[in-house]
Amino acid sequence: MKSPNQVLLTKLKLQIFLICIIVSKMRNKLIKYFKLIFLTLSFIIVLSSSLIYLYDKRYLIINKFNFIILNKDTSDYSDPRLLDEFWANEILKGGYILHLRHADHFWVDVRSYDALEAIVHSNDIDIGRNAENDYLAKAVCLNERGKIQARAMGEHFKYAKVPISYVISSVSCRSRQTAKLAFGGYNKVSHILNHPGIYNEEFSSYLKKIKKFYLNLPVSNDSNLVVSSDNGVITPLMFENNPPSLRLDEGGFSVISIKNNKLYFEHEFRNFSNFSRVFYKR
Incomplete structure (x- = not known):
């Protein structure tokens, strides 16, 4: 039969394991989230630059x-x-x-x-x-x-x-x-x-x-x-x-x-x- 200390240690290990799993999932979600933000910002920057360029050249394009x-x-x-x-x-x-x-x-x-x-x-x-x-x-x-x-x-x-x-x-x-x-x-x-x-x-x-x-x-x-x-x-x-x-x-x-x-x-x-x-x- 396990002693109370062993039981407590087992619970702690289990909790740490669960925390690690949760942190790992959160980290993966955060990475995906930041990737999404980065891609979105990159798209906005490229789109904005393209629109600014077209706006600057609009007269020549129209002509x-x-x-x-x-x-x-x-x-x-x-x-x-x-x-x-x-x-x-x-x-x-x-x-x-x-x-x-x-x-x-x-x-x-x-x-x-x-x-x-x-x-x-x-x-x-x-x-x-x-x-x-x-x-x-x-x-x-x-x-x-x-x-x-x-x-x-x-x-x-x-x-x-x-x-x-x-x-x-x-x-x-x-x-x-x-x-x-x-x-x-x-x-x-x-x-x-x-x-x-x-x-x-x-x-x-x-x-x-x-x-x-x-x-x-x-x-x-x-x-x-x-x-x-x-x-x-x-x-x-x-x-x-x-x-x-x-x-x-x-x-x-x-x-x-x-x-x-x-x-x-x-x-x-x-x-x-x-x-x-x-x-x-x-």
Whole structure:
């Protein structure tokens, strides 16, 4: 017969054995649980990365899709030059807003000087200070390279026979000079087209104003309207098709359309040579 101590020891061994079994099962469950969590998180990360990538590339994807369904040669449609070629020829039909960034100028950060030109004067708000006749000229106007660039842009537009019936400029000297040198002048100047960086205003308020302004531009079906302004004037949020962040080099331009009273961003010639080279074959 077992002694009480032996009985107790046996019970303890049995309990330890049961605990080991339970811990082992729990460990296996925890391993499976953590594996599941790891796989789920990995899937979420990969999916999120893929969605972010597609979102960033959505404009290019849409353009390529449009390029395909327009029955163009798609043997090399991944080449952005084909999109440039399509849109360069498309604007020859007219009916688009061409948002043109001014040609080269002297300084990089000119917002404080732009504010003086646009606001600190006694002229009408849509006339400005006419800084080309002021000490501010070298801060806000075109430099010599920019003047040559603007004239050359106008010559390229003329050679390509791009129909342009209306030109509107911001108040800034460099935008007005670009319009004058490239197109022989402008029909209108508007302070709404001034760079938003010079004003203390809520973005929502600016977005509402600039969107309304572009929707009311007098675009004809058989000709284009040119806006001579700055890079930061248009914003992705004003368009229905949500383009990526917009960044034009000096002299580059964006192609914009109005459909059913809504703005659509169609294409970007980041620099002017992306447009002009389309028309020169050899």
